[in-house]
Amino acid sequence: MRIERHWWNGDNSVRGRRDIYIRTNGESWEVEARVGGGSGRSKIHQCPGQQSAEILAGAWRAGSSRWQVVAP
Secondary structure, three states, X not given: OEEEEEEEOOOOOOOOOEEEEEEEOOOOEEEEEXXXXXXXXXXXXXXXXXXXXXXXXXHHHOOOOOOEEOOO
């Protein structure tokens, strides 16, 4: 799976960092929400397509304007 989109909340602390990824292999799509950086916990949800992945990622980012796009 390749990363299509990645956002983070701008917090470098282990306890405060949040990342959201949209990934695809061209056929299937998934959204990952990660807490605590690279070694943190995460939840991955499969999505039926790109649009539903974008909607889910947007919902997880809702409520905070701190989210920043991370360049691929």
